[in-house]
Amino acid sequence: MSFLRTVFNNSSIIHPPGFYVIGFETFSDIHIYFVFLAFVYAVTVFFNCIVIYIIVANHCLHTPKFLAVVNLAVIDLVLNSCTIPSMIKIFLLKDNFVPFNLCLLQMHVYYTCVSLESYALAILAYDRLIAICFPLRKNSINTVRSMACVVGVTWCGTLAITTFTTSIMTRLSFCSSVRVFSYFCDYAPVFRLACNDYSMQWFAASFLSILILVGPFSFILLSYLSILLTVFRMKSLDSRVKALSTCVEHLILVAIFYIPLIVIFTVGFYLGxxxxxxxxxxLSLASCIPPCVNPIVYSLKTKEIKIRALALIRKNKERPPETCAAYIFVTSDMWKSVLCYRRQHTPSCCRSRAEGYHAEDVLQRSLWRSKMYFLRTVLNTSGVIHPSGFYIIGFETFSNIRFYFIFLAFVYVVTVFFNSMVIYIIANNHRLHTPKFFAVLNLAVIDVILNTCTIPGMIKVFLVKDNFIPFNLCLVQMFVYYTFGTLESYALAILAFDRLLAICFPLRHNSINTLRSMCCIVSLSWSFALGVIAYAVALMTRLSFCNSLKVFSYFCDYAPVFRLACNDYSMQWWVASMLTFMLLVGPFTFIFLSYVTILMTVFKMKSLQSRVKALSTCIEHLILVAVFYIPLIVIFTVGFYLRLIDPDQRVLSLSLASCLPPCINPIVYSLKTKEIKIKVLALIRKNYVGTDQ
Structure with missing residues (x-):
């Protein structure tokens, strides 16, 4: 608690008047670099303003894709305006002093824009994913309004997160050096100057790096994997080339933004x-070059922007008399009345612009109504048809399925017994009231509820021969299963975080990873999972089920249920796709990167004995990660993408992949964790002695 008292005690906090940015003091010919930065900033402002103007001024470019491009251009403009003018000021005025509040403001703006840049590239990857993998449903899924919502959510979330991380910098005292070794008021170089404990700031920086950079990059990687799988299924070579050619500009932007950062962080920070x-x-180049290059790439590689830019140049060179050729644009038969109005009220020389603007307004409102049709279909509850329930038919085609249900009954008994034993041992031994075993206790509770949600229902189908489940109970089962499946994934990530701190920061492990901080992390994961899954399940009530009620799964699964709907389920599909990435891929990426860091730390140790000792503490966690993630990765890759598994076998393998980890987890921790093993043996001896007496 000393760390928390230090952080939250305002009476002893010392804030300096400002900091001195000394990143470029050792370079002799740095004036050449600052001239180059001035050129970069001029190009950034000019080309990004052109891209914003072209898209805003042309109604034909008011599409989801170009809304994302405008978002990227605005971010690029603000990002370079945050750093380059201050660097040039240092060179021109020879003044490298930055006031304290202005330093925090620059820090906040910079990290907000870098985070938004990363998310903007992920949004553009999402646009390409929908356009190539779902061409027929693109216009119903990826509307201007949905894209505006996605962009708005990224801005709100990023602003909130970076505001929090910047505000906790005010809890630090700076009583010695105030020289920041960077090219601006950077987060890590500033908090390392503090003379009180900055563990909270270090944790926030590490966690947010994963959330803001690694998360979007993983999404982009998976998006292009799906795009490649879709493209290779196309029969003609021309269609493959045409599909991939639409991704060229986005791939260039991703490479320019991420590759320098990956190389610098790997070679510079880890390998030194x-x-x-x-x-x-x-780092300054990696920060300033992408906002300069992005608009140039989109201007040269995007056909629509290129045409508008050339038209703008010609328009400035020569201004012909205004004609009304643009008014002969016909989209479809449904707009004939609007176009007739325009022809009747607009002469050849467009003498009355007011009438033309009125017709344009009518046309835009009609287009907006057509785009909103899909949302009205989803959100209109007046015509929603809910059935009395569904029929679970996942195991109907198996002949000897009774043996599988007997095996499931055994799995459930083992799950309840061993997890209850782990919960009892940890709860009743004060020596095990540590952050690590609190995370193990959290995993055990999740395991019991997860298998209780599905296995009794499957056994009931076998014993009573009744595969009917009421509608509301179906939604409850769906909510509980996905909530605790998500929490299982987060629990494994929390245990990876515990191992990361214990091995990579052994001296600061007790100050960073306290029982209180672990309780906060676990509570946040529960609150987030409950909220997100509640929203996803609530969307199911907006669907109408007027045809088949047979759910081809082993429980009331989300995707098999919404595919039975007779109205549009695009929103449910989009939510399912986003949540799969956020709730499974995100934690797995964090675990993978944690073990990469752990291996780098272990290989730096001199003695073989210390290496073996450090890695031996990770064995039980690695087994749990392998048992949980490997079956899911194999089933989704081989079953859903490559379609090499029969649907019946896929249902069977998914049920096994769901039921076995909660059964195996407590056994692994009982056998492999020394502390729990000792307590189990002591409990057995106590009961044995009591029986003899």
């Missing part, structure tokens, strides 16, 4: 192979 001065220079 780059001189600190060169690292600052390379």
């Amino acid at each position: 192979a780059i001189n600190p001065d060169l690292r600052v220079l390379s």
Whole structure:
């Protein structure tokens, strides 16, 4: 608690008047670099303003894709305006002092824009994913309004997160050096100057790096994997080339943004192979170049922007008399009345612009109504038809399925017994009231509820021969299953975080990973999972089921249920896709990166004995991760994408992949964790002695 008292005690906090940015002091010919930065900033402002103007001024470009491009251009403009003018000011005025409040403001704006840049690239990847993988449903899924919502959510979430991380910097005291070794008021170089404990700031920086950079990059990677699988299924070579050619500009932007950051962080920070001065220079380049290059790439590689830019140049060179050729644009038969109005009221020389604007307004309102049709279909509850229930038919085709249900009964008994034993041992032994075992207790509770949600229902189908489940009970089962499936994934990520701190930061492990901080992390994961899954399940009540009621799964599964709907389920499909990434891929990426960091730390240890000892503490967690994620990755890759597994076998394998981890987890921790093993043996001896007496 000393760390929390230090952080939250305002009476002893010392804030300096400001900081001195000294990142470029050691370079002799740095004036050449600042001239180059001035050129980069001029190009950034000019080309991004052109892209914004072209898209805003042309109604034909008011589409979801170009809304995402405008979002990226605005972010690029603000990002370079945040850093380059201040660097040039240092060179021109020889004044590298930044006031304290202005330093925090620059820090907030910079990290907000970098985060938004990463999310903007992920949004553009999402646009390409929908356009190539779902061409027939693109216009119903990816509307201007839905894209505006996605962009708005990223801005609100990023602003909130970076505001929190910047505000906790005010809890630090700076009583010694105030020289920031960077090219601006950088987060980590500033908090390392503090003379009180900055564990909370370090944790926030590490966690947010994963959330803001690694998360979007993983989504982009998976999006292009899905795009490649879809493209390779196309029969003609022309269609493959045409589909991939629409991704070229986005791939260039992703490469320019992520590759320098990955190289600098890997070679510079982890391996320490780059001189600190060169690292600052390379980081400043990696920050300033993408906002300059992005609009140029979109201007040259995007056909629509290129045509509008050339038209703008010609218009400025020569201004012909205004004609009304643009008014002969016909989209479809449904707009004939609007176009007739325009022809009747607009002469050849467009003498009355007011009438033309009125017709344009009518046309835009009609287009907006057509785009909103899909949302009205989903959100209109007046015509929703809910059945009395569904029929679960996942195991109807198996002949000897009774043996599988006997096996499931055994799995459930083992799950309840061993998880209850782990919960009892940890709860009743004060020595095990540590952050690690609190995370193990959290996993055990999740395991019991997860298998209780599905296995009794499957056994009931076998014993009573009744596969009917009422509608509301179906939604409850769906909610509980996906909530605790999500929490299982987050629980494994929390245990990876515990191992990361214990091995990579052994001296600061007790100050960072306290029981209180672990309780906060677990509570946040529960609150987030409950809220997100509640929203996803609530959307199911907006669907009408007027045809088949047979759910081809082993429980009331989300996707098999919404596919039975007779109205549009695009929103449910979109939510399912986003949540799969957020709730499974995100934690797995965090676990993978945690173990990459752990391996780097272990290989730096000198003695073989210390390496073996460090890695031996990770064995039980690695077994749990393998048992949970490997079956899911194999089933989704082989079954859903490559379609090499029969649907019946896919249902069977998914039920096994769901039921076995909660059964195996407590056994692994009982056998492999020394503390729990000792307590179990002591409990057995106590009961044995009591029986003899």
